[in-house]
Amino acid sequence: MQIRFYVQYQSQWGQQLYITGNVANLGHNDFAKGYAMQYYNQQYWVAYVDIHTNEPFTLTYRYGMLQDGIISSTGKSYAIFIDPQNPSPITVADTWMPASDVRNPLSTKPFTDVYFNHPTNTITNGNGYTLRIVAPLLPSHQTVCVLGDTALLSNWNPTQPRLMEHVGDGWYSLHLPEQQPGFQYKYGVYDTAQQQFIQYENGENRTVPYVVNSDQHVVLHDGFIRLPTTPWHGAGIALPVFSARSEKGFGVGEFNDLPAMGLWAKQAGFNLLQLLPVNDTGATLSWRDSYPYAAISAFALHPLFVHLPAVGTLPAEHPLQQEYASQQQALNALPTVDYETVMRYKMAYLESYFQLNLQAILKDEGFNTWSQQNNHWLAAYAAFCSCRDEFGTANFYTWSHHNYQTYTQNSTSSLRARGMFYRFVQYQLHLQLQSATQQLHALGVTLKGDIAIGVHPHSADVWANPQLFHTNFQAGAPPDVFAVKGQNWGFPTYNWTAMAQDGYRWWKERLSLMAHYFDAYRIDHILGFFRIWQVPREQVEGILGYFEPAKAFSLVDFDDRFITFNRERFCTPYIDGKVLWEIFGEDVSAVKKQFLDEKYDGTFQLKPQVSTQSAIVEYAKAQKIQGPMLEGLLELAANVLFITAIDDKGVYSFHPRFQLMQTSSYKALDFSLQHKLALMHDEYFYTASDELWRLEALKKLPALQQATNMLVCAEDLGMIPACVPSVLQDLAILSLEIQRMPKALHAQYGHPAEAPYLSVVTTGTHDVDVLRQWWRDESLTNRQYFYSEILHHYGEAPTELNPGTIQLILQQHLQSPAMWCIFPLQDVLAMNAAYHVPDPQQERINIPVNSAHYWQYRMHVSLETLQNDPTFQANLLTLVKAAGRI
DSSP states (O other), rough: OOEEEEEOOOTTOOOOOEEEESSSGOOOOOOOOEEEEOOOSSEEEEEEEOOOSSSSSSEEEEEEETTTTTTBBBSSEEEEOOOTTOOOOOOEEEEBBBBTTTTGGGSIIIIIIIITOOOOOOOOOOOOEEEEEEOOOOTEEEEEEEEEESSSGGGGGSSSSSEEEEEEETTTEEEETTTTSOOEEEEEETTTTTTTTEOOSSSOOOEEGGTTTOOOOEEEEEOOOOOOEEEEEEEEEEOOOGGOOOSSSSSSSGGGGGGHHHHHHHHHHOOOOOOOOBOOOOOSSGGGGGGGTSSSSSSSGGGOOOOOOHHHOTTEEEEEEEEHHHHHHHTTSSSSSHHHHHHHHHHHHHHHHHHHHHHHHHTTTHHHHHHHHHHHHHHHHHHHHHHHHHHTTTTTSSSOOOHHHHHHHHHHHHHHHHHHHHHHHHHHHHHHHHHHHHHHHHTEEEEEEOOOOOSSSSHHHHHHGGGGGGEEEEEEOOOOSSTTOHHHHEEEEEEEHHHTTTSSHHHHHHHHHTTTTSSSSEEEEEEGGGGEEEEETTOSGGGGGGEEEEEOHHHHHHHHTOOOOOHHHHHHHOOHHHHHHHGGGGGGGHHHHHHHEEEETTTTOOOOOGGGGGHHHHHHOOOOOTTHHHHHHHHOOOOOOOEEEOOTOOOOOEEEEETGGGGGGTTTOOHHHHHHHHHHHHHHHHHTTHHHHHHHHHHHHHHHHHSSEEEEOOOOOOSOTTOOOOOOOHHHHHHEEETTTTOSSOSSOOOOOGGGEEEEESSOOOTOOOHHHHHHHHHHHHHHHHIIIIOOOOOOOOOOOOOOHHHHHHHHTSSSSSSSSEEEHHHHHHHHHGOOOOGGGGGOOOOTTOOOOOOOOOOSHHHHHHHHHHHHHHHEEEEEEEHOOO
């Protein structure tokens, strides 16, 4: 069967259009393998593609424009029904729908599947004409209709319009089996409850494109309906699953708590719940696994969130069943999560249940079907967990099976049997999260997930797919006011070249699974898709990282600036007597003796056993060195001007150390050289690589965005390249706006009223203090400025942030033009003095500078208590309603 694709696109010189779709001839949704179209005329590009199939299926596809090595694709996918029983050629005439169109995010899953849900019909087309249009934000009692100048289109009679059917993702369709070519038509809106035509779309009548007039089987994708798009606004609550507190829980929030949380949120005017990552992090089987961004699988759910009674009960005489009520009561009484006790009990309970019901589980058709459907990730994950248990560590470099391929060839039957248990646990988690999502949708509440920037270095993903990761580097972030030595997250960086070779399959599979439960997602550290801050594995502190990719300096660049390059002076720690005295004071002699060798010029170098930060940490651990001495040694190792990098071809490049101007190494240089190096530093960090980073993001982000119909939101905080806002705008990805972390240069605070529509405004994240603690920590001057200039209040600023002032801050955010306003639950509860904790520092979830932070915050009031406070709910509902966010 031949498909004739025509797309309206007024191209410019040097542009080339491609089409890709879900069949081999169209590159399996990979533009790199897509079909090159031909220029037809000033209005159209065309492609004739043969599709071979014996089974009917829905063909989905997108268009992309190639220019300067970058594909800019349409914002939505198109679809046609392929029926091998009808061999006549299909001609499609499509309207180009740019990714930047603000109506694209309004046609994503939260809107099409929940807020403006319409029953979805099977997509069909056949001989004659099929009309298709996208109509965002249509209420459930309305649909799209068509009128035209033929009998099949009611001869423009508005009392008898032809009603269209919703066929998914916001598309509406109408098939006209005997329609003749050359007709005119127009879309409109019809009220199915009142059975009344409401209005025509704006603009001139539509006409059938001349390129398809002689064809028999025609599909017209007409883009978006021409109706005024009233900005839609929503409000949400952010809370990690583990932080939820309920009487039914087991010392920790569980997936089963989400519907109760959603019910409270809905009654208070909120229609979205935002979570932190919910993937399994069980690398050490200790409290250190409480860190939710270091998953051992980007696919597997965390057993921490399972609700045991929903799995099943053990025999009454079983010790674990007898302990359940007392353990639950003790754990629920704790102010925070006792991660280790909860996990130890839950895993023991699950294993006992699995062993006692093994035969029934193995015969469970639902379990077997799900297990097979998810085998592409589940097999490696189950094997990884089995080996971790067998060898007592997640460090697979110490296993006899160094990678998954070795395991599949040499694993024992006991390991494979153990893997079945982990499949069972994942199936139970799947059922519970799926059920929670369905219940939230029934309430009109959507679920927003969080896709972490990295995975644990000892994870199933790295074990099974080592070619996709650079394990000799660690992802992190450059220094800022919150982390003056930068951040080192420990995750291996991605091998984007390898990922691109199969069209980012790992990412697409990860997101497709996520879309089964979530309606929207936050891309953690989206800046990492532009460039990642990578720290060599032999270093510890983020300050010794550099950007990848980046336009670093070569030896020629130093020559061009009339700088005599001295690698030893520029790229190794500069240590002289003055430096040592400033760091170690009276301990200088001991430091010299134990850690340093003197060089020919009277300066010093670190001994081989402490030549890198990782070596220093290992040596300090063995020698029980800590405190100021350890910190001083790490500071010595970081006293460099440039960081050396070597590419795959053995070519050297040199990256300025962040804020090299603040190092004692820099201060020991003459003024002329200082000036030149400072210019190189600023060029590297602020201007040189901006276009490179823009192109990198445009290679990666569209592939993620197009993998699902979830709403995509960015976490674009930190050291933001100049190209980031324009890329997000080009892709219609929502930015994140935080008042106390303004993006405007020299601004002390941001103002929610200035946020763009395609954004999420919030009072804070899990990485910062809650409002009450932030206010306490601000200086008197800053508090007064915020009170007077931002809140526009008269008088003296209060020393404590009282409920009335908190309400004003929340109101400002709710009245923002941003599409979404999402508050941390702690800041919402602070609007009620009855819910204040004496020390608001206890409500902080994470401290980024502490890599060993224990993530154990739990809301201090239960969901049941909140449900029994209708007055508070009503107050919140009034605020949200007044802002037009319902």
